[in-house]
Amino acid sequence: MKTLMREWKTAVFIIVQKMEVSKNYIFLLQDYVNKACEGKPAWEIILKTAGTTVLLVWAKDFIFQDESIMERGKKTVFRLARRIPSVKAKIEEEISKVSSSMMDDFNKNIENSNYITKLPEKGWNQDEILQEAAKYTGYGTFSWEDGFASGTVYNGNQTLTELMTKVYGMSAWSNPLHPDVFPGVRKMEAEVVRMCCTMFHGDASSCGVMTTGGTESIIMACKAYRDYAINVKGIKKPEMLVPVSAHAAFDKGAQLLGMRIRHVPFDPETMKVDIAAMRKMINRNTCMLAGSAPQFPHGVMDPIIEIAGLGLQYDIPVHVDACLGGFLIAFMDDAGFPLAPFDFRVKGVTSISADTHKYGYAPKGSSVIMYNEPKWRHHQFFVTPDWPGGIYATPTIGGSRSGGIVSACWAALVYHGKQGYVDYTKSIVQTTRKIEEGCRKIKGVFVYGNPEVSVVALGSNDYNIYQLSDRMGKRGWNLNALQYPSSIHIAVTVLHTHPGVAERFIKDIEELSNEIIENPPKESGGSAALYGMAQSIPDRSLVGEIAWCYLDAVYSTKISEKPTIE
Template identity: 75%
Template structure:
């Protein structure tokens, strides 16, 4: 204590010496300037990106102002845009676009005729099981019943439960059935959303508001594995939150627990894990992260959007898993997509909470609007009651036994594919696929070459990056006789050919992804993605449909 006292006295004498003989205004001004400088230095040094990353971006931004570089970049981006647009138009046989409303409405017969043509565009026969994920069932009987139930509720809107009480009941039942699946007690609750992205964003919103309003955290941060779905990044951007990505164990592809513990700060408002994660189909160590959440008093969200309607049934299907749901006391919320392995129509998902206190922070309420007290559970106001009804129909159509049977077939097929691919020379399987996704990589050749060749054989696989890989998400369609065998055979044959006859030049996704991963200026990759999104909405190729050739209704509108 004496040493501390001496240090304090010495510090006082030093400060007094610096201020001696100086006017008060100068002392105040120097102190204020020093404080401002220190705050600026702190904010400059401690940002989401390192000083090196920010410096690199500044260099790229300045380089792009050089006319020669700017012109070359614009030229290359234009080529990418044109190429993507041409590919998308080839997929519709370069058919002309409607660019204005018809003068008179079309007849029902003509509408159905045109809609049938639109539905037949495309070269992939998804019904045969050639596509990774995409369509998760396709059963005709299920399609028929969901279509009929949707039709009964086509005009309903869950925003008005007093007008449409039946749809309200259906939605409440969907949420309760899901909470029960994930071993929630009577206090568990949730909401239906339009998809996994909204479910995840809702959880981010709930924990942000809890952190700000209850814990007094001014700048809440999300902490998730680098393999977590991009919806967490979207949520962080939309909600003005910082997101930090935890590295993976390079062997298991699961989140590195030690790194996650080190990265927790006083601003961490949620920990995210996946069951399984999208790129490699691996389940993060949820039980251990649950304990971390309890230790640091941080809520834990389990993203089960992909596997949410497989993992609850795996134990009864003969494939037991470690605990992943509300049986773990640290797990406070779970997202699960009914429109994936729940086999409901696209546009339906569920976010669940351990109890209502968490869900209350998700809600949006404006009590002072002149239009009345406005309150919604999720992002949307008006929503499709038809989707709710069709989702409800899908759940009760399958029942527990139906989901267990589908799960057994899917996991068996996934295991068969993974085991067979491990034996194919030149490629390897990432981690230990535990649910429905098998990710492939190669140390012998560009793995995207395999993807391109598989596309030519009629397959549609997912290309991944960091590290370079491709994957197949196994669905009910892949459990059809012969589909898995054909996939394994094609992968083996193509891999052997690439090893024996290495191509001199690469094109397609092999060139695109190879280039994209090697570009240090990631903003350029973002602009290429803009080209794709712009092309999706283009009507530039093709001519407008001449209205005089269309059949019309005779009745006025």
């Protein structure tokens, strides 16, 4: 006891001494300020103080940004260079070439047929419409029915297609905006949400809504947490923290909702989000954390338990983006491929997004956003009580929605049932692991991270991986090109589980990889050139303009100019 008392007195003595030293420094600072202001008029002191404060605030905002001063400097130089007339003219010329090339490619895919650019004078009869529609739907060079496309079509079962088409037809004119007029569609939507909440181990308090897709589901979660942060926690400038590998829908949400988004780096070996980095990036404005289960680029599951732990520790809601593989990971335990908990069983997880139109095998245009309790959903809702047209309230971005999509989604869920999804999950995961194991043995390529669900991402240290993608395209494969780091991936679907498809994929990758190693191409073309160029441009706005060309071409009705024969 005496020892403890002695140590306590020593500690108190040291603290007092330090306080005395601090006082001395304060007095010295006071003397310095007084001497600096001595004999100067009040207006000068006030003006210099205000000016210095403004300068310090500007310096703080300039220095402490997500991008380094070096990166911002590169972009500034690039933007200034673009103003030089000769440079500007050259860039515009190249962008025009890209635009024309993209339109030509789209027109080739429709056999350079003419476009309908105005309403016909008289309506077509049913036979004419069906004949023309059959021609339109027959265009295209990629045989997705045979499993040549990554993702894109997740099932394609003819019986399911016919069933959903019939059910859609029954509700084709219905609109969930009017639940009093269409009570059956309201019941179907409520049941879809409840079935999904149960899938992800939500209790009686869990809730949600249907949306038009994963992007809207994610944006709705962002809105809910933004509004909660502003209205309940008093945060004036809410920020979201998401992995750099998270879906771009978070970036779209941040832009649309006026939020700041901060991207957390991932571990270059595991491709999982860096939890230590996420912890350091949390601040008083952080209104939500996010993780992917799995993430789109590499098919890797982020450490949801650790992210949820941060959410609990700092009282921040946590969103799990399961849009891609939600209808696989929910059944992997039963399929014999156990995963670490990722859903509402994990304390701290407050919302989950899952796409019914992917591995739920519902028609495109359906997804679900779920919350562990109603308070979050309340902040997602949009309500305008003073509109002259009446009290206007909608659960999502849209007002009117398709009741046909809701009913077809409901039909898909009850058609498969739990066992149907378990069976599909088992075959898809088995096929994914077969492709992964096969690709790991191929010279020239490697697999990113540890893909646990349905995506296998490939890279190469020996050649430009996009060259492999281009050559796979010539063999009929349609794969996803990724960047930062350069890679390609295949998202395995039901179509890839058919006999011989996985073996054909592995065989083609091996043959083409060996071909590139033995005879390296002198020049890069196609996506190899496009992505190589795009990743090297410091001013990403120029890459954005190239993307505009693509989107413009999608909506173009210009016929490709055919070369004249002399």
